[in-house]
Every structure is written in structure tokens, then in C-alpha cells.
Amino acid sequence: MTPFSYQRPDSIDQAIALAGADSRYIAGGTNLLDLMKENVLQPRRLIDINGLPLHDIEETAGGGLMIGALVSNADLAWHPQIEQRYPLLAKAILAGASPQLRNMASTGGNLLQRTRCYYFYDTATPCNKREPGSGCPARDGRNRIHAILGASAACVAVHPSDMCVALAALEAQVHVDGPHGQRRIAIEDFHRLPGEHPERDNTLGAGELIVGIELPGEGYASHCAYLKLRDRASYAFALVSVAAALELDGKTIRRARIALGGVAHKPWRIEAAEELLCGKRAEQQCFATAAERLLQGAQPLADNAFKIELARRAIVRALSEAAGGTVR
Amino acid sequence: MSENPSAAGAIGTCTITLVLNGEHRRLEVQPWTTLLDLLRDPLGLSGTKKGCDHGQCGACTVLLNGRRINSCLTLAVMHDGAELTTIEGLARGAELHPMQAAFVRHDAFQCGYCTPGQICSAVGLASERCGYSREEIREYMSGNLCRCGAYPNILAAIEEALPAVRGQKQEDAR
Ligand SMILES: Cc1cc2nc3c(=O)[nH]c(=O)nc-3n(C[C@H](O)[C@H](O)[C@H](O)COP(=O)(O)OP(=O)(O)OC[C@H]3O[C@@H](n4cnc5c(N)ncnc54)[C@H](O)[C@@H]3O)c2cc1C
């Protein structure tokens, strides 16, 4: 690792005042240190935010929950309110990484983890995300784990998080504070598609700090499922994942939320696909129609065409599981 | 702020205190020293292994304030005041920790490289709300790889020792 200096502020204002172009915040460190060891990132200064008061989970006036940015992935998944009211989120988190990593990883850090594209990690190769304008070897190289939706000529990387896929289906809000004050960003608008600027994963501004994630009151607790498909049964990133959430009235779908992981530069959600399900009976046939709509425009690369069929089937299965009742 | 790494390094060394395997320690660390490198190198606690150095294998698992973590992906300087237990700190004198004893009884290793991490991880598991069936133990031990493939005996050892380790922890908590 390239040497750096270390600071540990104990207030949000101090942390933000310390931030600059040569610095990075560090929370769990599980992604940042990994990338620093590979020289993908070389900050001159680390600002340790673990001393900030962002470790709590609290109920909001609106009947939802506010999750502090420093709550660990493990504490979040095993929190009684999350288990009971937002099992989709608990399941998605527990499908990711390992128990050790989940003890370390923070809520804010999980949102900001970088892609696992091999070329992004390998500083001996070009990569538009790492070094804008240098090229994308993945497009014509090894691209089995890459995007089938929303990619650009400049970048075919996918966002690797499981947690964020559930947050997309749950329509969470990201609360941030920064040099220009506080704001909240809908999860939908937080991560971005690569376009011509793949170096920007999200819409967070310079020096901005995630302070928390707000969950709305509706958690789809009775009818949700998280299905993750990967190369081994555990401790591997998703090739395709599906967060499915339904609100049912008997057998009739009142509301549906579906988000996909492992297929795009951000959790993939298409509201039109969800609307196709409203008022329909919860059955395979309409699930297949929704899957078709979600995957409309999918473009395979040389090695990842399998993901389209895998995603199609995964969507139908996750919706069927959700319709059958959340497995506790 | 300096642009020069060596100058940044000069701001460098920090003093931290740790309760390491029950002993109070005052230590000088450079900001970029991982907890794993601190343990193995200056402290000579080489029981904690470096397998991948990237969070992918679990060989470096230690217990930080009682919770299992990968010591390769965290900085020593971030843990001023913490309580840290490594494989060297589990036995009570000559008496093996029940998880260690179970690994010996079940012959739960071949080369032994993953073993300290497996044992620390299993002890960490005993404080968590999971691991109550064979299937669950497999899932919640998936952060520890064994290149020798000693999994069947590792699983048997953990399954046998978990109830006793859980019981002991509940008693200690009282
Ligand atoms: C072997 C391995 C397997 C994994 N498998 C999975 C998996 O299957 N699924 C999955 O979803 N994830 C997986 N992960 C990724 C893991 O979930 C992330 O590394 C973790 O969530 C990052 O959180 P952190 O707190 O450690 O972030 P850090 O490493 O501390 O930070 C990551 C980034 O976020 C910034 N940051 C952190 N907190 C804030 C904040 N509050 N405000 C602003 N910026 C901030 C940092 O500056 C840094 O750029 C895996 C990781 C490893 C190493």
C-alpha cells in the first residue's frame, strides 16, 4: 500500500471539513483496503469515520427506519426490526460476502463498493473506470460476469452489491451530508449507468458523506424473496440476483417491486414491468411477462449470453417464491 | 497536506493500545499496517495466517471485541482500545479451548494452514444467532476456505463443540 496519513474525527462536520481530493473516508475498509493493496486507489489521507455517531437504527416519523451509515451489515441483517419488517433486506445481506466480512462492512460502504471487473482490479490493463479514456478491455475480453443491460461503449462493469438490490426494491432513500449541506437521494438515482463517465459509479458529490439509509414503512414482509445465483453455493458474487416483493390481496397482485443484481452498472428496476403485474393473478404466466419486460433490450457480450436466460428464469422463480409467502 | 508519500509517512507512526489475548499492550504502528501484519511481524503471533490478503479465504480470522473479522482487511490504527483474541489466546494455560480440542479429536486438518482461522471463526460463530444445524454451520463457516478439503471433519468438530462453547459464553456473560 502507498503510505498515507490517518485521521479520526469524532463529528460529522469535522469529517466533512477534512475531506479533499487527496483523501478517502474509511468505514469497514473491506473494499477500500483491498483496492489500495492492488494500487487501484492511492489516497494520501484516510479519514476514519468510525468515531462518528452513525451506528444506530431508529424509527422514523413516517413509520419507516433510519439506518446509520456505520451499522455493520451483520448487525443490520440480524436486527429484529429488519428481520420482521424487512426480511428482503436481511436475506439479501446474508447472501453476500462472509460472516467475517459482514461483521466489518458498513451500510454506507456497501453502497459504495466498486465493481469486481477483473480489468478494473488489474492496473496492468486499461480501464475506463479506473483511468478515464484508457479503454475497456472487458468489452472484447473476458466478460462472463459483466453487464447485459444498460452498458455503454465505455464500460460493461456491473455493481456487485446484494444489499443495494434489496434497497432498490424497497425504494430506500440515501441521506448524505457534505460541504454544501444535507440532501437525500432516492436509491434509484444514487447509482448511475456508465454512459461516457464510467469513472463515476454514483451521484455522490466530492466530500459528501453518507449518513444513513431510510427505509419507507412498507417492507413487503409477507411476500418477498431474494434469489442469488452464483458459481458456488456461498461466498461468491452474484451472476444474477433478484429481489422480488409483492403486496397481495388474496391471489391478486396489488403492488410489485422487482430489482435485479449482477446484470447492470446499478440495481436494475423497470417500473413498467412492475405495473404489468398490478391487478393480475399471481401466476407464472404474468411473472414471465414481467421478466420479458425487465430484460427488454438486453445485449449479451461474448461470454455472458447465459445471463439473459438465467435472469429470465430467476425472475419467475423469485416472484413465485414471493407469492407463496416469505420463507422465514 | 503533503503530496509526497514519504512526507505523509513522516506524520506517520501512531500509538495504540490493545488488550491482546488478555494482556494490555501499547504499540507503535504505521497507519498502513494491517492488523494481520501487526500480529505476524512485529508481534510474532504467527498463528494467524496470511492466505490471500484480500478477504477471500478466512485464514486471517481473529476475534475483535468478541466478533470474528478478517484481520487482513483492516488497519491496526483503527482499533485503539480494542480487545483482540487470536488463536494463541484461546487455550487456558495447558488446557485447550473446547473448539481446539474438538479439531484435534476429529482430525479436522491436513496441512493446518487454514486451521487457526477456522477455529477462531467457529468460536465467533458461537456468539451469533445462527449455526444451529449442519446446513447452517456450512453456510456460516463459508468464509473459511480449506485448500486441503478437510471440510467433513471440520464440520464434525464444530458441530460437536458449538453447544459447549455457546454454554461457556453464556456463563461468562453472567
Ligand atoms: C471476498 C469478498 C467477497 C464479497 N462478497 C460480496 C457479496 O457477495 N455481495 C456483496 O454485496 N458484497 C460483497 N463483498 C463486498 C462487501 O460487501 C463490501 O466490501 C463492503 O460492504 C464495503 O463496506 P465497508 O464499510 O468495508 O467499506 P470501505 O471499504 O470502508 O469503503 C468503501 C468505499 O466507500 C467509501 N465510504 C465508506 N463509508 C462511507 C460513508 N459513510 N460516506 C461516504 N463514503 C463512504 C470509502 O471511502 C470507500 O471508497 C465482498 C467483499 C470481499 C472482500
Ligand code: FES
Ligand atoms: S488472508 Fe485474510 S481472508 Fe485471506
Ligand code: FES
Ligand atoms: S488443512 Fe490445509 S488448508 Fe485446511
